[in-house]
Amino acid sequence: MSRRRRNAARESKLPPPEDGEPRLSRASVGRFSLYLRHLQQFAREGLPTVSSGQLGLALGKTDVQVRKDLAYLGHLGQAGVGYQVQPLISALRHTLGIDREWKVAVAGVGNLARALLRYRGFGAQGFRIVALFDADAAKVGQSVDGLAVHAPADMTQVIADSGAELGIITVPSEAAQGVAEALAAAGIHGLMNFAPVVLRLPAHVSVINVDLAIQLEQLAFLVHLAASER
Amino acid sequence: MSRRRRNAARESKLPPPEDGEPRLSRASVGRFSLYLRHLQQFAREGLPTVSSGQLGLALGKTDVQVRKDLAYLGHLGQAGVGYQVQPLISALRHTLGIDREWKVAVAGVGNLARALLRYRGFGAQGFRIVALFDADAAKVGQSVDGLAVHAPADMTQVIADSGAELGIITVPSEAAQGVAEALAAAGIHGLMNFAPVVLRLPAHVSVINVDLAIQLEQLAFLVHLAASER
DNA sequence: GGATGTGAACGACTTCACAGCG
């Protein structure tokens, strides 16, 4: 391999080094969603404020880590009191970019797609599935949970009309790369990929891979490890 | 919060520091499954050996990182040649603890469970779903993909008979903690949890959380970030 | 007292640079 050639994955750079301050880390962002989840729970319970210790306890993180993470959002905490729940929720949603609705297209209408359609968690966070695609002619034209299934050939048109910006790929592995390219070409900016393949796409398309077999393997490893230590 | 009290999550410790050598890192383990996936692909294509550069390229990692990770498995590489695919696959499967069959029970028979049942990726890696549970009396007794749906009350018996060691939770959030405890009490050692809650379980039960809304939020963040940089 | 915010120490992970082998 030629020296000094960077063949590593383009990883979407985090924020511009910016002027000089707290520096948003990728690890923190990964926890923001989790904080948000629990804060929403606290809000439902009517708590007006929460301390870094309480939040950390609910999540299995230390109080210091919670404070370090939250520090990025600005000085939202009050010494001796804690953080006000509602402003913190707003700040997190703003930083994550989910203080608005995101429209989502789903390619591949199988059981997984059906499960996603009925999953309340998406809607609760502002995600709305607005378009379905499937290559199976028998499925095209059908309606699933009130949404019409479209043919891949109509993708560009349907995506444009629906305003979808994100895509979820639940097609078989073999078809995933092609479908991903089609979605990208149709103007989708981010893809959640359930197919166990590494997608190759232009740099302006973000991808999150959700490989369930890999997750299960990691679980097996943990159990295997625990067993071998006993 | 009292000083010096460790309220952080119990994270399953990695290997004992061991005698003196390569030290398996959590990050490496997270990539092992990915390596395995691609090696299996290379094997299907009939490649006898593969270099760290090739593997890295296929995965978006650097060649050095691949070598560092693989070094833990022992001296499997041949200088000037690369790694033999089959021995490497065996070593990875052995280290991950998946060089055998793992039996899995699924609690909550909805669309997601159905999708998992039909997902070929599990079987391909040696996972076999052997038991289904659902609290809905209307579903109990039914058969899904040839598997009977059992009542939660029969959990201990059915788990014991089936030999399941891992569990997948696809029940609604409210029910997740209770179901998790029941599965743990029935002898399950590891749980893959799809419900968006943090499960509290005895330390000997490993948990992997798969929160799809969080994943989608992370995707939205990436897209949001990319857009704000343009 | 009870909390936040943060430099500094520490540790984990990645990348560099290069020795060594086939």
Add this chain to the structure above:
DNA sequence: CGCTGTGAAGTCGTTCACATCC
């Protein structure tokens, strides 16, 4: 040469210790 393996350096992330504020 091409490619592996690995100390050393560098970067990123977490934890500690403590100043500070209500």
